[in-house]
Every structure is written in C-alpha cells, then in structure tokens.
Amino acid sequence: MPSTSQTTSPAVGGAAKRGRPGYDQQSVLRIAVDVFNRHGYDATSMGILADNLGISKSAIYHHVPSKGDLLKLALDHALGGLESILEQPEAASGAADSRLEFVLRQTVAVLVDRLPFVTLLLRLRGNTEIERDALERRRTFDHKVAVLISAARDEGSLRQDIDPRTVTRLLFGMINSIVEWYKPGGPLSPQRLADDVISMAFDGLHADL
C-alpha cells in the first residue's frame, strides 16, 4: 500500500465530533465533494447540499462555516496527498528515473485513493481565491515533477528528442485522466493500474520484437 493513503491529513477529520448526530465533518465533506463533482462547485448552493445530506442548511453550518470552507478542506485533502509523495525518501534520493517512477506510481495511488477529491481539484476553473490558491499548489507539484523529468533526461535514462515540457504535459494528461474513468472496486486494482501506467509511459505500446 502506498504510504500516502495512510497519511492523516490535518484537513480532514480534525473536528470529527462537531455537528449533528449521524454526520461527522468528514462524511459531510465526502457527500459535498460528490455533489460538487456532479453539479459543479459554482452551481452548488448550500440548499442543494442540504437536500443531498438530508439535513437543514443550519445543520450544515454546525460542521463548516461556509461552502468555501468545504471546498478548501476538500482541496487540502487532494493536494496534501500529492505533496506528501515528494516528501518520501524514495522521491528525494537515488537515480532520477527511479525517483520519477516512484513519484508517478504514488501519484496514481493518491488519485485512486482520493478519487473524488482529486477530481474536484482537476476540474477547478480558478474563479475564487480558494481555487486559485489550490491551482498554484498544483502547479508547484507539477513543476517539481517536471524538474525530475528533466533530471532523468539529463542523466541519460529518458529519451532526448521530446521537449521535457511536452513530456510532462502528456504524462500528466495520461495520469490525470484516471479520475475520469477509473472505477474503484472493479477488476483493475490500483496496483495493476500503476504498473500499466509505468509500463506504457516508460516502454510504450510497441511489442518487444
């Protein structure tokens, strides 16, 4: 199991006992994220959230002060998972292509483990301060992976004929698409999915002849 899935994010679960019986803050957050993903964050009112939770609007305010706080908690959970990958020792030392493989594998694991949260992150439009802050943290993460790709390239383990910026974009395109189609609990395990992503990204689709 990826260590990231065991990380306790301070963003989620902190005030678990607060609020009405039947829901803790984390359950409210999970349902809210599903509703945001279905209707879009902008189009989701506190009234729509209350309907989906089956509680009153004032009961939601027992859990969080505002819709924006729900968004912030959700995005912290997604970003915290990604950022903690780069703090692992396997991301910090060794050959650049091994570090890159580790980071990409763990990224797949976080995407799958925190699927609705990362989905919300990837669909952001940047309309509010909270969204822009989250996009900035995401860009910082992407940039650190891009640096690793360049390092693996300079080291001679990655092909030199594609601009590293294009490589980074296409790799993230492939990996981020997972949130749009992966079905947790289905026949494709998270471990197998990570293996497939690594095989396809590093060795390509052509059969070894």
Add this chain to the structure above:
Amino acid sequence: MPSTSQTTSPAVGGAAKRGRPGYDQQSVLRIAVDVFNRHGYDATSMGILADNLGISKSAIYHHVPSKGDLLKLALDHALGGLESILEQPEAASGAADSRLEFVLRQTVAVLVDRLPFVTLLLRLRGNTEIERDALERRRTFDHKVAVLISAARDEGSLRQDIDPRTVTRLLFGMINSIVEWYKPGGPLSPQRLADDVISMAFDGLHADL
C-alpha cells in the same frame, strides 16, 4: 496537412450569409464556443452571449434559433472532424498498427485544428439531449479506435500485457489533454506535437540503451 482540416463540415458555414452585418453564423459560433468554454454551457445565457458578441439577443436569433442550436453546431463540427478520420483510406486498410498510428496522428491534428470545439465536446456533462447524443457519437468513435488497438494487439505489434481497455483509456487521456494545455501558434507545431505523441505512446520515454 491533415485532410480532415480541409473537410467542409455541413454544420458550420452553411448559412453564412444569414444574420446581421459584421457577423456570419460561423463567427457567432466561434465566439459562442469560447464563451461556453469559459463559463460552462449551462451557466451561459443568451444575455451573456449577446454581451460578448456586442449585439442584442434578438440579433443572435437571426443567426440561430436557440442556445441549443449553437451547441449542436459546435459539437457537430468537433465530431465531424473526428469521424471523418475513420473514413480515410489509411484508416481502413493496411497493418492495424499503421492504421492506429494514422488515426492517432489525425486525432491530434483535429484536436489542434478545432481546439475550442473539441474542448467543448470533452467537457460535456450530458445534461441535455443534445449533449447525450454528442457523447454517444464520441463513444462510438472511441470504440472504433479501441477495436483498432485490439486488432494491433492481436496482430502482435502491440504489447499483450496491458488490457486493451486500459490502453485505450490512457491513450485518449494523453491525447485529449492536449486541448487543456496546447497553445496554437506557439513553438510546438501541430506536426511536431503529433510526432511526440506517437513516439511517446508507441516507444515510451526510456532512452534506447
């Protein structure tokens, strides 16, 4: 140049002379698609469109009967481009992996050539009949490419150790991401982008040692 970019879609430009001076239907459509992509289709009213076009709502109705018709024209343009790829002779005969390479190259070309239209298509949520019809056409296209991937696999030219459904999803994830980051007119030409996609997808990132 890809032949698809020269295809005259019956959906766009048909009634070019209709409407007020200064705009033909195609210009109205291009601006509308940009507004849909910026604000989301659901959140875009005819009033917002009129503001962006600098004309009155009634002037828009000279060009198209409704917002839904603009959406339909735009999606037809995106889907028509993709569907015409599969009608080319290079997609229909020869070794499956050459046909697949042709189709993927042309898909990149259509994405770049019709960027805002394909962006709109890829962001659809399926909330209306028009959107669901478009998603169905997109699924049909994706399915035909998946059949080609399976054929190339059966032929022995593609690796056998990844489920062809996973390959299809990851390939489209990589290619479709282009609409989110590619800047037309920048240093990366459409032709070079297609080469990079093909190199990365078929041969992977590892340097040949």
